[in-house]
Amino acid sequence: MRPFQYERAASPARAVSSADAGSKYHAGGTTLIDLMKLDVWRPERLIDISALKEPRMTRIERNGKALRIGSMVTMAALAGDEGVRRSCPVLTDSLWLAASAQLRNMARLGGNVLQMTRCSYYRDTSYDQCNKRAPGSGCAALDGSNRHHAILGTSDACIATYPGDWAQALIALDAVVEILGKDGPKSVPFATLHRQPGNRPDVETTLAAGDLITAFVIPDADWARSKYLKIRDRESYAFALTSAAVALRMDGDAVSDVRIGLGGVATVPWRATAAEAVLKNAALSEDTAQQAAEAAFAGANTLEHNAYKVELGKRTLVRALMDTAGMEA
Amino acid sequence: MADDIKKAGPDRRSVLKGSALAGGVGAMLATNVRAAQDGEPRAAAAVSRIPVSLSVNGQTRDVSVDTRATLLDTLRHDFELTGTKKGCDHGQCGACTVHIDGERKLSCLTLAATVEGADIVTIEGLAKGDALHPMQQAFIDHDAFQCGYCTPGQIMSAVALVKEGHTGSDAEIREYMSGNLCRCAAYPNIVAAVKQAAPQMGDA
Ligand SMILES: Cc1cc2nc3c(=O)[nH]c(=O)nc-3n(C[C@H](O)[C@H](O)[C@H](O)COP(=O)(O)OP(=O)(O)OC[C@H]3O[C@@H](n4cnc5c(N)ncnc54)[C@H](O)[C@@H]3O)c2cc1C
Ligand code: SF4
Ligand code: FES
Ligand code: FES
Numbered sequence: 001m002r003p004f005q006y007e008r009a010a011s012p013a014r015a016v017s018s019a020d021a022g023s024k025y026h027a028g029g030t031t032l033i034d035l036m037k038l039d040v041w042r043p044e045r046l047i048d049i050s051a052l053k054e055p056r057m058t059r060i061e062r063n064g065k066a067l068r069i070g071s072m073v074t075m076a077a078l079a080g081d082e083g084v085r086r087s088c089p090v091l092t093d094s095l096w097l098a099a100s101a102q103l104r105n106m107a108r109l110g111g112n113v114l115q116m117t118r119c120s121y122y123r124d125t126s127y128d129q130c131n132k133r134a135p136g137s138g139c140a141a142l143d144g145s146n147r148h149h150a151i152l153g154t155s156d157a158c159i160a161t162y163p164g165d166w167a168q169a170l171i172a173l174d175a176v177v178e179i180l181g182k183d184g185p186k187s188v189p190f191a192t193l194h195r196q197p198g199n200r201p202d203v204e205t206t207l208a209a210g211d212l213i214t215a216f217v218i219p220d221a222d223w224a225r226s227k228y229l230k231i232r233d234r235e236s237y238a239f240a241l242t243s244a245a246v247a248l249r250m251d252g253d254a255v256s257d258v259r260i261g262l263g264g265v266a267t268v269p270w271r272a273t274a275a276e277a278v279l280k281n282a283a284l285s286e287d288t289a290q291q292a293a294e295a296a297f298a299g300a301n302t303l304e305h306n307a308y309k310v311e312l313g314k315r316t317l318v319r320a321l322m323d324t325a326g327m328e329a
Numbered sequence: 330m331a332d333d334i335k336k337a338g339p340d341r342r343s344v345l346k347g348s349a350l351a352g353g354v355g356a357m358l359a360t361n362v363r364a365a366q367d368g369e370p371r372a373a374a375a376v377s378r379i380p381v382s383l384s385v386n387g388q389t390r391d392v393s394v395d396t397r398a399t400l401l402d403t404l405r406h407d408f409e410l411t412g413t414k415k416g417c418d419h420g421q422c423g424a425c426t427v428h429i430d431g432e433r434k435l436s437c438l439t440l441a442a443t444v445e446g447a448d449i450v451t452i453e454g455l456a457k458g459d460a461l462h463p464m465q466q467a468f469i470d471h472d473a474f475q476c477g478y479c480t481p482g483q484i485m486s487a488v489a490l491v492k493e494g495h496t497g498s499d500a501e502i503r504e505y506m507s508g509n510l511c512r513c514a515a516y517p518n519i520v521a522a523v524k525q526a527a528p529q530m531g532d533a
Contacts, residue, residue, distance in 0.1 A: 001397045002374060002397075003374040003375060003376045003377055003395075003396070003397065004374070004377065004396055004397070005377050005396065006377065006379055006396040006440070006442050026440075026443065029438055029439065029440060029443065030420055030435075030438050033399070033438045033439075033440065034419050034420055034438060037418065037419065038419075044374060046396075046440075048442070048443055050443060076432075099508070100423065100507060100508020100509075101433060101486070101489070101490065101493070101495075101505050101506075101507075101508050102423060102426055102433050102434050102435045102486065102508045103420060103435065103508065105432040105433060105434050106434050106435065106438065106439070235507075236503070236504050236507035237507040237508055
């Protein structure tokens with residue numbers, strides 16, 4: 001690891017004013033320190049925000065249907081919140097099915113949504129080609145080992161999968177991100193936080209330098225019928241090959257409202273709007289679920305080793321929909 | 330180590346480049362050599378040190394650490410507490426698990442500078458004098474290891490798991506122990522050990 005300066009932020013405002021192009025925020029450190037050890041990230045200065053105590057960054061608050069979750073809340077703390085588990089289990093499931101108990105105790109939700117792809121060529125600096133790590137160098141995954149890579153939202157420059165789980169629940173539930181920037185506080189839809197790679201895979205997000213995520217707001221977090229289904233190479237402690245975050249409201253057999261996020265298959269957190277349109281106001285059955293799944297993966301682009309994700313992704317979504325419909329409302 | 334290489338002259342570099350380097354250390358050296366060839370090394374940033382006061386197993390010590398130092402390396406090198414093991418050094422195996430303010434965390438991804446003032450407990454801090462912690466005794470009773478390398482991390486994780494209340498079923502124990510890999514695959518015995526120790530733990 002390269003040398004760096006370390007400072008503890010005294011307040012959110014001081015953190016933001018201190019941030020510059022050479023600095024990075026340190027929340028739980030589980031993505032940051034990993035990538036610094038790999039020499040993929042080379043910040044000159046770390047601004048440690050992990051001890052910030054501002055209530056707006058550390059609390060889980062309910063206001064009617066709305067849920068506001070501070071960015072410093074750990075994955076473990078939100079996964080362990082019984083109220084959230086009852087009213088919106090997709091938020092809980094997408095956390096306890098992620099990483100390990102130790103990592104969930106360390107990782108903060110602000111850092112969680114900004115975790116980086118696990119593309120092995122990105123993580124290994126001995127490969128010269130990686131447009132995300134070294135812009136303009138090419139993409140070693142295109143004709144390399146791409147079994148874990150994305151089939152939706154890809155470009156000729158990068159096919160790296162967005163690896164996170166919780167983000168799929170956030171995008172499905174129309175979450176809003178609260179940010180403290182150099183020009184003051186602002187809010188943006190979670191759906192606009194991550195950028196598809198296009199021809200600039202090195203630019204991951206729409207955040208400006210110094211932008212500090214302070215909280216996530218879910219305007220309507222009453223989805224007792226919701227779940228996260230995650231399919232992995234092993235039963236636990238692995239990233240998703242495919243996953244589905246599903247939230248349903250039913251009127252008898254008819255779907256009155258539906259939200260779908262897909263993980264493991266796309267370059268960014270992925271909202272399956274075409275699939276939602278198929279289901280809205282339709283009767284939910286294996287058939288209509290299958291039609292929704294076809295719509296979700298209609299635009300898939302596959303490569304040598306990842307074509308299996310189309311069929312696996314469809315089956316994951318169908319099963320998630322049918323399981324969710326069977327939940328007690 | 331990185332600094333030794335940066336200081337080394339071109340001769341050392343070409344020797345390294347030409348030799349077949351194998352294993353972790355080799356890979357690290359090779360990475361550094363490559364960065365140098367790419368003309369990337371920025372004006373070698375100065376090593377930065379920071380004073381921290383660390384409370385480990387009830388004893389507080391003031392140490393000066395490189396900002397890059399992980400808690401894992403600090404425990405092993407500065408505190409000479411080598412019970413905590415380094416497996417992957419990247420958060421993937423759980424061998425380095427310790428308790429920080431009562432929660433299980435990975436010391437390999439924790440910078441020592443970030444745990445100033447925190448209450449850290451390592452495997453060395455579990456026993457009360459010669460009396461083993463019930464979880465340590467249970468691991469012995471159930472042969473819950475072969476080589477033993479993963480064991481300190483397994484035990485630290487298991488103690489925390491009991492306190493978290495995740496002993497409802499074998500499946501739940503396995504799920505909440507999944508962050509601790511065991512190359513010797515002592516998994517069934519580890520589950521048995523956790524089940525023996527759980528009711529004995531009380532407030533231990
Ligand atoms: C072995 C392993 C397995 C894993 N498995 C999974 C898995 O199955 N599913 C899953 O979803 N995740 C998984 N993860 C990823 C893990 O969830 C993330 O590393 C973690 O959530 C990141 O949170 P953090 O607080 O540690 O972030 P940090 O490492 O501290 O920060 C990550 C990034 O976010 C920035 N940042 C942090 N907080 C803020 C903020 N408030 N505002 C602006 N920028 C900020 C940092 O500067 C940095 O760029 C795994 C990680 C490991 C190491
Ligand atoms: S897929 Fe993206 S991250 Fe992976 S090698 Fe290609 S450019 Fe790099
Ligand atoms: S050494 Fe820390 S998780 Fe492997
Ligand atoms: S006992 Fe050998 S790795 Fe677990």
